[in-house]
Structure formats: C-alpha cells, structure tokens
Amino acid sequence: MTKIIPERSIERLSVYRRVLLQLRDADAAVVFSHELSKHAGVTAAQVRRDIMHLGCMGVPNSGYRTSELLDAINTFLDAPESQRAVLIGVGHLGLALLNHFSGRWRWLHIHAAFDTDAGKQDTLIRGVRCYPLSEIGRIVREWRIDVGILTVPKDAAQNVADRLCAAGVRGLLNFASLRLQVPEGVYVENVDLTSSFEKVAFFARQGSKALDSSLPCDQAEAVNSVEGTQSH
Amino acid sequence: MTKIIPERSIERLSVYRRVLLQLRDADAAVVFSHELSKHAGVTAAQVRRDIMHLGCMGVPNSGYRTSELLDAINTFLDAPESQRAVLIGVGHLGLALLNHFSGRWRWLHIHAAFDTDAGKQDTLIRGVRCYPLSEIGRIVREWRIDVGILTVPKDAAQNVADRLCAAGVRGLLNFASLRLQVPEGVYVENVDLTSSFEKVAFFARQGSKALDSSLPCDQAEAVNSVEGTQSH
DNA sequence: GAGTGTGAAGGCCTTCACAGCT
C-alpha cells in the first residue's frame, strides 16, 4: 500500500513544517510555493512536487492555506499515535539533544536516557530520567520504544545498537562515527559530524570555482548558496 | 580545472579515511574494496568508484595498500595548508563539537569560539579561547578563517552568518534549524537535527512494511502481543 | 496575470557486468 516517497522529501517536509509554523504565528493565512521555497532553500517546483505527496492542497492563484497545509504535513509525517524514543549517552551532545527535543512535540518524545555514569543515573535531566545501560532491554521492551538515539562513544555504539535492536526498536539516529550493523527492517540515520565538517572544509576551498553560469533569470530565483544536506 | 566530484563521494571518502586509520592501527597492510565496503556501509562497487576520483591505487588481486590509499585520501580531502574554523555558540552542542574536533586534526582546526555569555568569554574551552560576538569580524579577518560552525539559537543564526560571510568565510556548518541566506560562493552544510529525528521516526514506522519473509535465525522479535495500538 | 499540478526531460549518482591484471 505504501506510496513510496523520496527520503529527501521527508526531510524537506519537516523543514516546511517549521517554516509554516512561523508563518502561522505571523498570521499568514496563505502561502505560495515560492515563499516556502525561499525559506526552505529549495526551488518552488520542488516544493510543489513535495506537496503532491500529501495530496493536492493548493488553489491556483491563491497559494496554499497555511493551516490546511500544516495539518496535512502533520498527518503525513507524524504517527497516528505518538512515538517513543530513548537516548543513550548523556554527554554534551546527548544533553544538547535532550534540550532540543524534550517537550517540543507531544507526538515524538524522548522517554528515557541511559548513561554509564552512575552519578547521572536516577536523576532527571530535562524531565527525562536517566538509567544505567543494563536497563535498556527492559525499558525498551516495556515501553515499546520505537527509536533509539545513539550519542555514545564509537567503541560502545555497536553494542548499544545491538541491544536496542534486540529489544525491538525500528529506527536509530546514530551520532557515533561508524556505520552500524543492524537487522533488516531497522532504519538507521547517520549524523556524521566529522564528515560534515570535512565536507564543508573541502567545498569551502573548492567554492571559488563555482561561478555558476546563471540563468537568463526571468526573475529572482536566486537561492544563491550552494546547498548541502546532511543526513544519512 | 576542478574535477567535479559528487558530494556524496566526499562524505564517503571521509568515512573511508577513518576506517583506514583503524585498519592501519590494526596493522592491516592491504585492504580490499569489499572490506571497506562492509565497514562503511556501502557497496564494493561504490568504494571502487569513489577511489577512482583519487586516481587508481589498487592492485588487481591484492587490493589497496592501506597507507598508500590513506595518503591519497589525505591529499585529496585536506587543504595543502591547514584550514581554520571558528565556532559560534558555546552551548551544549558547541561544547560537544569542541570536544569532538579540538586537537584531532592538525590540518583542520577550531581557532576560536564565540559566545554572548560574558562568563565564558576569555576563558579557554578545550584549548580554544572564547570571545564576545563583537569580535567575530576582527578575528575572522585577521586569522583568515575559512569555516564557521554555527551552534547558536535560530534567532541569532542569520545575523551571525552575515557577519561571518562579510568577514570572508567560505563555508558554514549550520546547526540552526533554518536555512541561511548567504552570498554566492559560500558553501553551507546544514545539519538539521529536527529533520533527522523526524525522518527516523517516519521510516521507523514505514519500516515494518518491509517484512521480508524468511529471516531464518530470528527469534522472539519483541513487539509481540498488542498490535491494534500500533499500525499505520 | 499569477500560481498550482504534473507529464516529460534531464542530471546526478549507484549498480551492473565484464575486461584486464596478477
């Protein structure tokens, strides 16, 4: 049944949603694809193409109704019932993510954290309780956790991933700088900070070449940066 | 003059390098594409294709000489003279990155940090001195900084990016959850934690559809009992 | 006129498959 959708479209829909939330707060009742395009750093055609996956929402000379589009994205991206995540490794990066994610969405929530440091265990961090690693299996199973966020040192990552997968998570967000081996059916998104940094450094150097032969520009299409995305 | 190379290849070369460093430490004198492939999570053909960009290095039935391949990647990825970066926003995320990057490479180094918090200013954090934001322009210009790492709240991000670009950086690593507007020739790599998280959640849900039959040795795969509560 | 929805074209990247080497 699954309509297949490009991974990149999912990422962009997430971006559009945040732009739309801001627009709605600014009382913008309608929005055009070229406006979204500007804020999201992609072409207008791309925006319309992505929105196609939601079913058609727009009105030809009037753009999209902000709240309607927002609802459609919510329905599409979010689970019908909320999803549960855990975070393993409460270092600076783990703390940053707890700060960033905790309490932000009701439909996608970090339910527990894990760390080897006994000093952190049983404490509340940003409203999230911290447990020893030995509890991973039990808690993931009992609470039916869907997603694991790995912010552990690379030497520990595979072992933790194995435990999470054995306990039934279906997705991993991996910040450790190695590629995890996981069973079929488990989705892994790698956020590789080292690669990202080295990539920026590389293209910062190359960048001078990129004197793009610009279009006969009928109008301000711009989006004048070279653009990357992470992910993976 | 630039040989054009896929962005993804750059990312993967960065991954291969780390794998090779470990292999070299394990005294592996040679390495096959299928070995790299396994550790990097891509196909062997992809590995060979990426290595093509470096010029040919391998010996048909003997694989690649580890140190030779490593040198070639270093030469390709790294600047002939070292590149300099600064980091703006010393919150948890900024600290995590300082920890992660500082002193790790001599050819790519974070030279200064910036924060609005006066308590952090003039202190040394992981060997990196912290300055007030007002110093950005001066320091970036004087030290000829190439890359800026933005770990500031989203409301501050565009303003900081403008200052960095005006002072001459050629690349930005942006962790703020919005798309920056930058002048032509400045490369932006977005690391969008929100998108990544939402993407994992989405595909973790979708993944269940891919119930590929016949996974032999798979025993009790959790998610047992109640199923009505969770479907799509 | 101004914007959306979308088939078709195009481009980038990955995979295939096999020649060639050792």
Place this chain on the structure above:
DNA sequence: AGCTGTGAAGGCCTTCACACTC
C-alpha cells in the same frame, strides 16, 4: 581464482514547461 577499473545501464530525484485554474 580473485580483485580492480570502468563503460554502460539503471534508478532516483530535480527541474522544465505547460495545461489548467482562479
């Protein structure tokens, strides 16, 4: 036999261009 290097094929995604709508 086993592995690399690489043209060719394929697939995924983006962009173009235009019919259609208000």
